Amino acid sequence: MPLTFDMPREKLATYTGTNPRPADFDEYWDAALAELDSLDPKVELEPADFQTPFAECFHLWFQGTGGARVHAKLLRPRNASGQHPGVVHFHGYSGRSADWSELLGHVALGFTVAALDCRGQGGLSEDVGGVTGWTLRGHIVRGLDDGLAQAPEKLYYRHVYLDTALLARIVMGMDEVDENRVGATGGSQGGGLTLACAALEPRIKLAAPTFPFLTDYRRVWDLDLAKNAYAELQEWFRRFDPLHEREDEVFTTLGYIDVQHLAPRIRAEILMGVGLGDQVCPPSTQFAAYNKITSEKSLRMYPDYGHEGLPGNGDAIYTFLSQL
Secondary structure, eight states: OOOSSSOOHHHHTTOOOSSOOOTTHHHHHHHHHHHHHHOOOOOEEEEOSOOOSSEEEEEEEEEOGGGOEEEEEEEEETTOOSOEEEEEEEOOTTOOOOOGGGGHHHHTTTOEEEEEOOTTSSSSOOOOOOOSSOOSSOSSSTTHHHHHTTOGGGOHHHHHHHHHHHHHHHHHTSTTEEEEEEEEEEETHHHHHHHHHHHHSTTOOEEEEESOOSSOHHHHHHTTOOOGGGHHHHHHHHHHOTTOTTHHHHHHHHGGGOHHHHGGGOOSEEEEEEETTOSSSOHHHHHHHHTTOOSSEEEEEETTOOSSOOTTHHHHHHHHHTTO
16 A cells, blocks of 8 residues: 555655754663662552453552653553563553453463553542743643753653553563563553563563654654644644754654664564554655564564554454463
């Protein structure tokens, strides 16, 4: 199928992104990980009302960067003997962790499963805020004003990316979990967070993102697709830089939270699902990240699908992660 709004497939296969990479990108994330190392996450487990005969379910609370109280659902097999694998799940933009019943598949195989609630979105996690400027809507641009003032550590997604790594560390640190057999998965925002998690916690063994969000912001802009999930980019320019006098600076600052620039850190094996008709997270933005991954990787491409359910992809992810 010819792509009428993006690139032909042969160009997608070699495209490596448009959004600028800040000169101190590695130092920025090395400092962020050093901050994570210094945290006491103060993990608490609270039994959930939902329980099953084969899975015990908990509300898992931990303290992330900035002192935020972060929530995840934790499910683990009852009466497990010895160490077993784990999987961390990440949800789509503005949503929340999946229902307990949707997370049972790998628990039935004897895995521990954890599903994060992103700060300030549809779940129970706390967004402590503390940024200058616009907080009406839009997590991509949350903290951008501080970032433009040389304080990019206040970008919202810096904290969420670190939450993904910290949740993975917490799961890996559980006595019953084999730290070398942990995977990650999610779609859209959850796909971007899956890649971020695998980049920031290199012990992640398998990662299965589907049409990842949060990558190659400048390319989204160039395609005139700063709508839907990316609409806040256009809204920010309309309100705060209508002449686009700071456009280069804005996209460079957003480069700190551009998943494509984290992708070279990934050591996990990757299985990624892409709809070539995706006008929410355009294929080229997804390939910008995928093409920078140097570990073992494979693609499931759906020529006639966009940002929607991809037939068979959920089963493929389940089978892939079951190898843990």
